[in-house]
Amino acid sequence: ASLLFSKQKDDDIEEGDLPEHKRPPAPIDFSKIDPGKPESILKLTKKGKTLMMFVTVSGNPTEKETEEITSLWQGSLFNANYDVQRFIVGSNRAIFMLRDGGYAWEIKDFLINQERCADVTLEGQVYPGKGADGSEKVKNKTKPEKAKKKKDTEKKSNGVKEDNRATNQREEL
Numbered sequence: 001a002s003l004l005f006s007k008q009k010d011d012d013i014e015e016g017d018l019p020e021h022k023r024p025p026a027p028i029d030f031s032k033i034d035p036g037k038p039e040s041i042l043k044l045t046k047k048g049k050t051l052m053m054f055v056t057v058s059g060n061p062t063e064k065e066t067e068e069i070t071s072l073w074q075g076s077l078f079n080a081n082y083d084v085q086r087f088i089v090g091s092n093r094a095i096f097m098l099r100d101g102g103y104a105w106e107i108k109d110f111l112i113n114q115e116r117c118a119d120v121t122l123e124g125q126v127y128p129g130k131g132a133d134g135s136e137k138v139k140n141k142t143k144p145e146k147a148k149k150k151k152d153t154e155k156k157s158n159g160v161k162e163d164n165r166a167t168n169q170r171e172e173l
Contacts, residue, residue: 042123046101051123053104055111057092058118058131069116070094082107092118 055073057066067088074086074096084107085097096111098104108120108127117129 043102043105046104046123049101050097050099051101051104052095052097053108053111054089054121055094055096056118056120056129057094058116058129061092061116063088063091066090066092066094070096073111073114073117077107077110080110 055070057069061069070086070088074084077084082103083099087095087097089095096107098107104122108122111117111120112127112129114130116131118131119129120127
């Protein structure tokens with residue numbers, strides 16, 4: 001009989017105290033889903049679940065700089081009542097771990113508006129941040145050069161036309 005009692009006590013654990021994989025999934029309110037925004041579906045399916053997002057810091061920072069910058073971001077999020085854990089995983093990368101994935105997109109919006117944020121990877125989607133300009137220039141270096149070459153040839157052809165016009169005008173005078 002004592003075994004039976006101890007078993008019942010274990011069953012009295014509240015759902016919130018159970019490990020995540022044992023908790024029943026939160027019911028999805030389909031009325032809140034906006035068909036135009038696939039993110040709204042993800043938000044609802046991730047609600048109450050632990051979720052990780054990768055954040056890249058722009059401008060070739062050292063691991064210490066990345067630690068300092070992401071610490072500031074974590075502090076700002078904490079002040080806004082977002083419970084976020086942070087793990088540095090490289091000289092310019094950090095993982096932000098959220099207990100409630102439903103807030104992930106709000107946090108992503110905050111992060112991509114930070115000056116030193118190159119990008120945020122969330123659920124396989126990469127969102128470029130404010131700091132992406134510098135790193136994008138490096139990635140797309142070949143494109144502007146091609147464009148410059150085209151411009152140079154255009155200038156030359158325009159220059160030749162202008163020269164012709166000038167000589168035509170001289171002949172007319």
